[in-house]
Amino acid sequence: MSTMEETIEKLKVQIIEQLNLEDVTPDEIDADAPLFDSDLGLDSIDALEIIVMLEREYGLKIQSKEEGQKIFYSLKTMAEFVTEKIA
Amino acid sequence: MRTIVNSDIFELVDFGVAGGESLNQRLKSAYRDLDIKYPKFYKMDTFCKVGFLTMEHLMIKAPVSFDPAKTGIFLVNQYSSIDTDLAFHRSYSLHEESLASPGLFVYTLPNILIGELAIRHKITGEHGFFILSDFQSDFIYLYVKSLLDSNVLDAAILGTCEVFQDEVLCAMKLVSSASVLDESLSFDLSKFKEWIKKSPQGR
Numbered sequence: 001m002s003t004m005e006e007t008i009e010k011l012k013v014q015i016i017e018q019l020n021l022e023d024v025t026p027d028e029i030d031a032d033a034p035l036f037d038s039d040l041g042l043d044s045i046d047a048l049e050i051i052v053m054l055e056r057e058y059g060l061k062i063q064s065k066e067e068g069q070k071i072f073y074s075l076k077t078m079a080e081f082v083t084e085k086i087a
Numbered sequence: 088m089r090t091i092v093n094s095d096i097f098e099l100v101d102f103g104v105a106g107g108e109s110l111n112q113r114l115k116s117a118y119r120d121l122d123i124k125y126p127k128f129y130k131m132d133t134f135c136k137v138g139f140l141t142m143e144h145l146m147i148k149a150p151v152s153f154d155p156a157k158t159g160i161f162l163v164n165q166y167s168s169i170d171t172d173l174a175f176h177r178s179y180s181l182h183e184e185s186l187a188s189p190g191l192f193v194y195t196l197p198n199i200l201i202g203e204l205a206i207r208h209k210i211t212g213e214h215g216f217f218i219l220s221d222f223q224s225d226f227i228y229l230y231v232k233s234l235l236d237s238n239v240l241d242a243a244i245l246g247t248c249e250v251f252q253d254e255v256l257c258a259m260k261l262v263s264s265a266s267v268l269d270e271s272l273s274f275d276l277s278k279f280k281e282w283i284k285k286s287p288q289g290r
Contacts (some may be wrong), residue, residue: 020129048189056186
């Protein structure tokens with residue numbers, strides 16, 4: 001498993017835990033699908049929770065709304081951001 | 088944890104914690120027992136979970152149909168959302184490196200419970216959450232009666248919800264303009280008050 005795949009799987013678990021998505025399993029999250037326009041039903045508070053999670057778990061800060069929109073497009077874009085920053 | 092629901096009969100719904108089960112685990116079990124699909128439940132704080140479950144039981148047992156647009160929700164308690172307020176405070180004050188949880192912060196107001204109930208049941212009538220030093224049935228009685236008498240509302244959900252650590256007390260009742268308000272509403276609210284006083288979990 002590549003670093004990117006490992007990061008995606010780790011983020012899936014962290015998001016499920018952080019957002020209390022108890023009826024969701026990691027396998028059910030499509031890493032390429034839009035994160036905030038999907039069956040996950042995430043809202044703006046969930047976005048804030050993910051921002052806090054990224055800062056707490058990885059020490060990463062989202063610098064602007066525009067950057068956030070790109071990073072949070074999908075789990076894959078989020079994993080790319082994390083992988084790039086912590087590499 | 089215990090709640091009471093229903094319009095005419097006060098029925099005790101026992102969500103009691105037993106066998107080493109935590110309150111949160113018990114609430115999740117109670118949710119699953121309802122066999123409904125509402126994932127937002129898992130995101131709620133304990134206060135809203137308790138109120139949500141009580142309302143679900145009330146809706147199952149409600150003997151009268153009601154128009155959500157002309158139905159209000161009026162809740163009263165003494166301690167506001169203190170359990171969640173303290174949890175939120177702990178979430179960022181115990182460890183300096185901790186960041187406050189936005190998901191928890193949004194529940195640090197008791198009227199969020201009314202919002203959750205209104206969203207779930209599409210209720211859009213007037214509503215209010217009153218923090219009072221006592222469960223003042225006369226106040227609620229006069230308030231809701233005036234709204235029903237003036238046809239602002241056709242029905243109202245009345246009740247109380249208190250949560251502190253593992254102590255839980257929640258009571259809800261549906262009244263309508265078809266009810267014999269002068270007697271039944273006053274009587275039933277008094278029953279709420281009596282029940283709360285008699286409850287070992289009451290304050």
